[in-house]
Amino acid sequence: MSERELHCDTCEGVQPFEAPPCVDDHGADCPELICTRCGTAVLIATFAFGAARMAARRRRPPVHRRAA
Numbered sequence: 001m002s003e004r005e006l007h008c009d010t011c012e013g014v015q016p017f018e019a020p021p022c023v024d025d026h027g028a029d030c031p032e033l034i035c036t037r038c039g040t041a042v043l044i045a046t047f048a049f050g051a052a053r054m055a056a057r058r059r060r061p062p063v064h065r066r067a068a
Helices: 051-058
Strands: 003-008 013-018 032-035 041-043
Touching: 003 032
Parallel strands: none
Antiparallel strands: 003 013, 013 032, 032 041
């Protein structure tokens, strides 16, 4: 089990959180964490977007709509 300190909303302060045994084989990178004081569970989600993908979205021509 890995451990890190995060803010717990239930405890209203910084508490140690640990990852429970992960059935999805995430290992130390498991996104599920539990407060060791009160048992509140949190899910850590990270998203990575490629710069090229974001740039391609910005270059799209505007869509012109006409009223009927």
